[in-house]
Amino acid sequence: MxxxxxxxxxxxxxxxxxxxxxxxxxxxxxxxxxxxxxxxxxxxxxxxxxxxxxxxxxxxxxxxxxxxxxxxxxxxxxxxxxxxxxxxxxxxxxxxxxxxxxxxxxxxxxxxxxxxxxxxxxxxxxxxxxxxxxxxxxxxxxxxxxxxxxxxxxxxxxxxxxxxxxxxFQTVVPERQPHDKFEIVIVGRLHPVKGHSILLNAFKEAAIKEAQLTIIGEGELKNDLQKLTSDLKIDQQVNFTGMLTQTEINQYYLKTDLAVLSSLSESFPLVLLEAANYGVPVIATDVGDMRQLIPDDNYGWIVPTQDMIALKTALLEAYANWQTGTLQPIGDRLRVHAQANFxxxxxxxxxxxxxxxxxxxxx
Missing domain, CATH: 3.40.50.2000 (Glycogen Phosphorylase B;)
Known part of the structure; x- marks a missing residue:
């Protein structure tokens, strides 16, 4: 063939x-x-x-x-x-x-x-x-x-x-890099369908002083999103990296506590499988058969699309888990499930x- x-x-x-x-x-x-x-x-x-x-x-x-x-x-x-x-x-x-x-x-x-x-x-x-x-x-x-x-x-x-x-999937996950902040990452094109503005507003409303949000990707909305970040007065907590190679993204995962997908529509997102490969727990909108990857709240969070309040609530819950040391086990369970099925x-x-x-x- x-x-x-x-x-x-x-x-x-x-x-x-x-x-x-x-x-x-x-x-x-x-x-x-x-x-x-x-x-x-x-x-x-x-x-x-x-x-x-x-x-x-x-x-x-x-x-x-x-x-x-x-x-x-x-x-x-x-x-x-x-x-x-x-x-x-x-x-x-x-x-x-x-x-x-x-x-x-x-x-x-x-x-x-x-x-x-x-x-x-x-x-x-x-x-x-x-x-x-x-x-x-x-x-x-x-x-x-x-x-x-x-x-x-x-x-x-x-x-x-x-x-x-x-x-x-990796046979063994590399050792995570120590860090002081509650590190959140979102990877994807800066395009309207990815819902970055909803995440930025939810991040603002969550008001987590220890949190740092890294936005990886390029796209037509970059200037608009950077302006929104400034208008929301969260620019000291948000980092736009531009386009990175997969190797560079993987280095971020080693010091990331939470990955977010805020899309309005999505396929079965490879970015979440890549996060799972490093044992990073995720918050995702209810798109792209997401419940196949996150069957229940033991494996992560699923929130409705375009729901800023639900996304803010999930961020706060994940932060509370991070504070008590119960967030990483969620990422570990997600990795085992993803590796077996995807x-x-x-x-x-x-x-x-x-x-x-x-x-x-x-x-």
């Missing part, structure tokens, strides 16, 4: 980790990655020894590459083409009838929200992405919730399989099974 994975190439964060983590588990002669741009995805793949084809297009929507894309796919004798991201989905939808391989999409995020707050262009790209999803031979949804969204959009149930994200091996085996099913099915 030969599979060509396609991505625009500019992904960071969870999308990049998912693609590279998955491809690195397959034999090198069975998988290949094609990116439209020479960016972080291609760079990460090369480091893992994955074969990469870079189209080298500077324009985000250079439709001149369609003919080249058709030729490359057909000449490579691929059984499957597996796309990740709205731009890759759109391009494959335009050449679907010209390629011999079957086409699978992984839906990493809610397609109705990918282009939120982008005006008329956002509305148009949302429509085009949903149209692309309906043309694929099969779809891997990373949560049951996303499967339900796809069903509501009119996609046939027999074309959808739920495959949860997974990572490679490993990279589980992801790989579920993906292979999905490939086999779709290859044997006449759509």
């Amino acid at each position: 030969r599979v060509l994975h396609i991505n625009a190439g500019l992904e960071n964060g969870g999308g990049l980790s998912h693609i590279i983590g998955l491809l690195s588990q397959f034999p090198k002669d069975e998988v290949e990655l094609l990116t439209f741009a020479d960016g972080p995805v291609a760079a990460a793949a090369k480091k893992k020894g994955i074969k990469v084809k870079i189209m080298g297009k500077s324009s985000r929507y250079d439709f001149g590459l369609l003919k080249e894309l058709v030729a490359y796919i057909n000449a490579g004798d691929f059984d499957l083409v597996h796309t990740h991201g709205a731009r890759a989905n759109l391009f494959l939808s335009l050449i679907r009838n010209k390629i011999k391989a079957k086409w699978i999409i992984t839906v990493h995020s809610d397609p109705r929200l990918d282009f939120m707050q982008r005006g008329v262009l956002g509305w148009l790209f949302t429509k085009l992405n949903i149209r692309s999803l309906k043309k694929a031979d099969g779809i891997f949804a990373v949560t049951q919730n996303f499967k339900n969204v796809l069903l509501a959009l009119g996609i046939a149930e027999n074309k959808i399989r739920v495959i949860y994200n997974g990572i490679r 490993s990279i091996d589980n992801l790989c085996q579920s993906t292979i099974k999905g490939y086999t099913v779709f290859l044997s099915t006449n759509m």
Whole structure:
């Protein structure tokens, strides 16, 4: 079985980790990655020894590459083409009838929200992405919730399989670094869907003098969030790091007491699995099948989306546990549960099974 994975190439964060983590588990002669741009995805793949084809297009929507894309796919004798991201989905939808391989999409995020707050262009790209999803031979949804969204959009149930994200867990967690503050971290794009402003307001209302909040990531809301931090008069307790490598993020986890996910919508978040890998307890909004990761309050906190009061309450409860030394055991239990259920091996085996099913099915 030969599979060509396609991505625009500019992904960071969870999308990049998912693609590279998955491809690195397959034999090198069975998988290949094609990116439209020479960016972080291609760079990460090369480091893992994955074969990469870079189209080298500077324009985000250079439709001149369609003919080249058709030729490359057909000449490579691929059984499957597996796309990740709205731009890759759109391009494959335009050449679907010209390629011999079957086409699978992984839906990493809610397609109705990918282009939120982008005006008329956002509305148009949302429509085009949903149209692309309906043309694929099969779809891997990373949560049951996303499967339900796809069903509501009119996609046939027999074309959808739920495959949860997974990572490679450490055998032994490195020794934690001593620190004096109650250290909180949030990792993710500075984008409206991530809910950073709700967290900042909850952090302000919690008024925990010993707390330090670190915000890791870049994005369109950076200036707005920094201004909000200043307006709330919490800028002495909030640190914006910008974009960090995974290695740098892991170093933060060694001195972090609590990880937060404040998103309005989310896939099954890799950032929380990465926090769990270091035994860091989490507060998360009720998104992305979160209860699969946090089945009850022995494993962390789940709060409603856009509920600042509930998030403030969870922060205060976690802080009280930190003061009494009962917070870290929650993170330890979370790690054991996550490792048993959301490993990279589980992801790989579920993906292979999905490939086999779709290859044997006449759509």
